Amino acid sequence: MNDFSQAFSLSLDLIFSLDARLAEIVLLSLRVSLSAVLIATLIGLPLGAALATLRFPGRRTVNAFLSSLMGLPPVVVGLVVYLLLSRSGPMGSLGLLFTPTAMIIAQSLLITPIIASLARQVSEDLWGEYRDQLTSLGCEPLRAVPTILWDGRYRLTTAVLAGFGRATAEVGAVMIVGGNIDHVTRVMTTTIALETSKGNLSLALALGMILITLSLTINVATFMIRDQVKGESL
Amino acid sequence: MIMKINRFFAYLLATLLVLNTNIAFAADRYIVVASTTSTENSGLFSYILPIFTEKSGIEVRVVAKGTGKAIRMAQDGDADVLFVHHKPSEEKFVTEGYGLQRFDVMYNDFILVGPDSDPAGVAGNSDITAAFKQIADKEALFASRGDDSGTHKKEQGLWKKAGVDYEAASGKWYRATGQGMGATLNAAVAMGAYALSDRATWIAFKNKGDFSIVSEGSPLLFNQYGVILVNPEKHPHVKAEEGQAFIDWVLSKEGQDAIASFKLEGEQLFFTNAQ
Numbered sequence: 001m002n003d004f005s006q007a008f009s010l011s012l013d014l015i016f017s018l019d020a021r022l023a024e025i026v027l028l029s030l031r032v033s034l035s036a037v038l039i040a041t042l043i044g045l046p047l048g049a050a051l052a053t054l055r056f057p058g059r060r061t062v063n064a065f066l067s068s069l070m071g072l073p074p075v076v077v078g079l080v081v082y083l084l085l086s087r088s089g090p091m092g093s094l095g096l097l098f099t100p101t102a103m104i105i106a107q108s109l110l111i112t113p114i115i116a117s118l119a120r121q122v123s124e125d126l127w128g129e130y131r132d133q134l135t136s137l138g139c140e141p142l143r144a145v146p147t148i149l150w151d152g153r154y155r156l157t158t159a160v161l162a163g164f165g166r167a168t169a170e171v172g173a174v175m176i177v178g179g180n181i182d183h184v185t186r187v188m189t190t191t192i193a194l195e196t197s198k199g200n201l202s203l204a205l206a207l208g209m210i211l212i213t214l215s216l217t218i219n220v221a222t223f224m225i226r227d228q229v230k231g232e233s234l
Numbered sequence: 235m236i237m238k239i240n241r242f243f244a245y246l247l248a249t250l251l252v253l254n255t256n257i258a259f260a261a262d263r264y265i266v267v268a269s270t271t272s273t274e275n276s277g278l279f280s281y282i283l284p285i286f287t288e289k290s291g292i293e294v295r296v297v298a299k300g301t302g303k304a305i306r307m308a309q310d311g312d313a314d315v316l317f318v319h320h321k322p323s324e325e326k327f328v329t330e331g332y333g334l335q336r337f338d339v340m341y342n343d344f345i346l347v348g349p350d351s352d353p354a355g356v357a358g359n360s361d362i363t364a365a366f367k368q369i370a371d372k373e374a375l376f377a378s379r380g381d382d383s384g385t386h387k388k389e390q391g392l393w394k395k396a397g398v399d400y401e402a403a404s405g406k407w408y409r410a411t412g413q414g415m416g417a418t419l420n421a422a423v424a425m426g427a428y429a430l431s432d433r434a435t436w437i438a439f440k441n442k443g444d445f446s447i448v449s450e451g452s453p454l455l456f457n458q459y460g461v462i463l464v465n466p467e468k469h470p471h472v473k474a475e476e477g478q479a480f481i482d483w484v485l486s487k488e489g490q491d492a493i494a495s496f497k498l499e500g501e502q503l504f505f506t507n508a509q
Contacts, residue, residue, distance in 0.1 A: 031253050031254070034249075034253060035250055035253050035254060038246045038247075038249055038250040038253075039250065041246055042243055042246055042247065042250075086310050086311075086312050087310055087311030087312050087469060087471065088309075088310040088311055088312075089310075092311070093471075095471065097312055098266060098295065098297060098312070100254075101254075104254075146236040146239040146240075149239050150238055150239050179295075179297035180297070180298070181266075181295045181296060181297060182279075182280065182295075182296065184295050194275075196416075196417070196420070197271070197275065197413070197414050197415075197416030197417040197420065198275050198416050198438065198439065198440060199416060199419065199420060199439040199440035199441030199442070200440045200441075201440070201441055
């Protein structure tokens with residue numbers, strides 16, 4: 001296919017010419033998605049571990065609900081955040097619509113359930129192992145949360161990376177709340193959508209290849225760092 | 235252990251702050267313009283806006299949507315200036331008090347594009363109503379925007395003039411994509427369907443395949459663009475001063491010259507007609 005080979009050489013051209021426009025878009029993508037992952041991690045990991053340790057009525061329902069939120073459609077999240085942040089919405093006075101902050105909010109909402117839900121599963125396994133020991137020492141379930149998170153840190157990397165993958169890949173939410181404004185809220189996925197709609201299929205595909213490469217690099221780097229640290233600590 | 239976890243979370247928080255330090259220092263001399271995909275996708279804005287920003291120090295942030303969505307955005311107060319192409323809706327916007335005053339800025343025209351095989355036999359027919367009628371009679375595929383945009387409203391008007399009940403044919407030969415002009419052209423080319431497009435988007439479009447213009451030149455295909463400042467009395471946060479500066483510039487000789495000098499593939503895309 002001509003489009004594919006053309007896209008491939010185009011993507012190499014873009015990367016090696018250090019295209020300034022591309023760099024700007026890539027950096028914004030990273031800034032938005034990394035910020036969203038950090039927020040989702042700060043909330044999701046403790047929440048997941050707490051849900052694994054606590055026993056309360058309706059726990060199953062909460063867990064099922066959280067799991068189903070992993071499949072939240074980005075456009076719906078985008079629309080909800082749009083309506084909240086619109087000048088006519090309840091949080092309109094903040095003036096956040098069409099800013100990177102709005103995009104970070106939307107992506108955080110999208111991926112917090114993913115990280116929390118996966119963290120809950122990892123934590124549940126660990127809690128199963130520690131429970132008797134910790135409770136016999138008179139430890140409250142919630143006090144076990146830091147222990148669980150610390151001991152599960154290597155396995156939890158996967159949860160965080162799953163959230164990051166979802167954040168960098170989605171286009172629906174950032175398109176709606178960011179507005180795809182040139183130099184302000186244009187990220188990789190919205191650029192790909194825009195170039196596709198302009199009929200620049202090779203350029204769109206080239207950008208897609210760069211996005212995948214970027215994502216791959218971050219994943220591989222994370223696993224390498226993790227294994228390095230893990231090796232040292234053993 | 236608790237210390238370590240706390241420290242880990244503290245690092246996360248610190249990274250988050252570092253990543254976003256520049257948010258607080260973002261330029262505040264900017265306006266948001268709600269506009270259409272045709273003005274953005276054709277490259278007009280990336281050509282003229284730097285000239286205006288250079289002169290005024292005001293950054294212009296364009297959110298490109300179909301005219302219907304752009305108007306909705308402006309009504310909600312999410313834009314300072316409205317720059318679209320459907321005069322009746324624009325006038326309604328002003329009458330209802332959402333906008334101050336509407337000005338003509340520029341025009342071009344709509345065109346009917348279709349595959350070279352021309353299944354409806356409309357190529358070269360400059361009577362657009364007859365061409366639409368013929369497409370319906372032959373039940374040749376037609377790709378519609380279906381997104382309440384200026385182009386979609388124009389197309390609906392043409393079907394009415396041709397006396398065709400296009401809604402009854404939806405899903406059969408009439409295919410509503412619900413997407414922007416470029417995405418609809420992509421779909422049309424892939425399906426071999428006719429489509430109504432503004433000329434600017436068509437010229438800038440890179441995936442034409444075996445498609446070309448089959449009908450053009452009818453006075454019915456006139457496409458007027460207008461600009462309106464969102465009423466600051468409805469939405470007090472509207473940057474009226476900056477927005478007005480942008481409108482004044484677009485209507486000035488300098489702005490009009492900039493629009494007229496924008497060319498793509500050697501063709502002028504927008505013709506100015508500010509009063």
